[in-house]
Amino acid sequence: MKTLKLILLTLLVVTVFSCQESTSEQKEVSEPVTEIRNDIEKVEPPNWWIDFKNKNVQLLVKHPSIGNATAKINYSGVSLVKTYQADSPNYLFLDLEISEAAKAGQFNITFKLKDGSELTQTYELKSREKSAEDFKGFNSSDAIYLITPDRFANAIPNNDSVEGLLQQGVNRTDDYARHGGDIQGITDHLDYIEDLGFTAVWPCPVVINDMPSGSYHGYAMTDFYKVDPRFGTLEEYRKLADDLRSRDMKLIMDQVANHCGLEHWWMKDLPFKDWVNYQENYEKNRDNWDHKSTKTSSHRRTTNQDLYASKSDYQEMADGWFVSGMPDLNQRNPFMANYIIQNSIWWVETLGLGGIRQDTYPYPDKTFMSDWAGSIMTEYPNFSIVGEEWSYNPLLIGYWQDGKKNKDGYKSNLKSTMDFAMQKHIVDALNEEESWDQGLVKMYEGLANDFAYASPKDIMAFLDNHDKSRVFTEFKGNIANTKMALSYLLMMPRIPQIYYGTEILMDDFDNPGDHGLIRTDFPGGWEGDSVNAFTGEGLSAEQKDMQSFLTKVLNYRKSSEAIHDGKTKHFAPENGIYVLARISENETVVHIINKNESPQELDLSRFEELELNGKSLKNIISRENITWSNSLKLSSKGSLILTTKF
Structure with a gap:
């Protein structure tokens, strides 16, 4: 014993x-962090996560004379694989490998400078808040509400002007000045957006644009990791994302890989000689910069697909600056490429995004864009990205969608593109007089072009946005045409996007197409507004009717299996009438457009293949029931939406 x-x-x-x-x-191996040290001017990404499929992250380190420093990391599971000096002595790039053994926590990076002194920066690895598969992107079951944040609602007037920024104050009488809308203004009105029937919100960029003018629109970023304080804080941005998720709604982030703002912090000290395109020209003319100082883009986007395009034409399109105030980023520089990819992933993870909208998609290096989209989709297999291809040619739109078998072998990894072509077809179809080759046939043949797309239902369709004239203006104030267009948009095999204010017939009649006017203030978003669209106070009868119409269609669409994923069948327009059907196993939805001013009797025998004869259908707007038999009376111009689901 x-x-x-x-x-x-x-x-x-x-x-x-x-x-x-x-x-x-x-x-x-792992030195415990007893004191948070932030000796370094800038380290980006500002933090990272464990448990990614890609085990590597590249840190950009910015600090005076840091380029000659040696770096050291002692943290279990994290290896400093390689350091790179830049052309500027004030940058150092660190390649870190984060193994599966790495734990979330903080660790120090020590930099020993050439003069023998040491600097220390505390860096954090975080645990991921949810699995990669749980990042659900937008799809054809969603309806997206696009907002220009500066013009939607001003919840926090105290942040309207921030000391130290180049553009100060607000001026709501100037369409190109800041008006004061902010992130909290969106969050405060999520009840309104949800009640309308939207399932996703896409705000134009809220990352800082510290530019001397035009800073309200958000597309000239001056720090890719910082929220513009005039819009709010990172915490408020996260709260918007969290509040949307709590409603089973999604936040889509507007990102820009092609360019930054001229006042971006790195433009004063560029890391490499090829960090931006036409950099040598910029640096020679920096002190006297104007719109003639650099090569601007030719905007000939077809050079991406053109089998006969000259190298000079392609280079001018890809490398030229979008405008003189937006330096064109050189994604062929591998450090810039890593920077942009990691920035996108950082925002996906930080906000728990439900999607990305990528601005000016055809303008960056297209090989890089494939890598960019592929890197994101590898990490988040259920995610969604939509790219802006402003073209009315379906061949160009379809080229960028993943799954398209392109003649040049290009694989985009991009799930969705924007359907500018269909937008034009719908507007033309309803504005034109009817004839054999005009009017509704434009809409019909536009949808018939879906054979060119790898997946039509994953394309984002719209009628207006922050760059195009308001749809009510496009239809010259014709409410019936506006309703027909919107209902058709919501019935098509697409992901629909609607611009804020379309539901109350906002317009740009005074100067059609003017960007500042298109992005006008939403009534009720500012204290003292005489009209409040959120409550209905002061709206005209026509505006309230449009709100009600869209609310009914959108909320029906939320639970319609036929509209989300059903088969599509349409019938060539005859006598000013166009019929589209969406069909699933348990539901058929029929959308009828009647452009005639006088009542019509529609012979239903032509639609026998829909197998609706003798069945009861419900009008989703009036809630009235009809029996599908020999004919259907169309009492007035407009759209009729019928469903077999009760």
């Missing part, structure tokens, strides 16, 4: 000693 006790005691001592030895070894 004594012998057994002695053996057990010996084992206990050995176990304790082994544990102490293991802890001692861990301390030698």
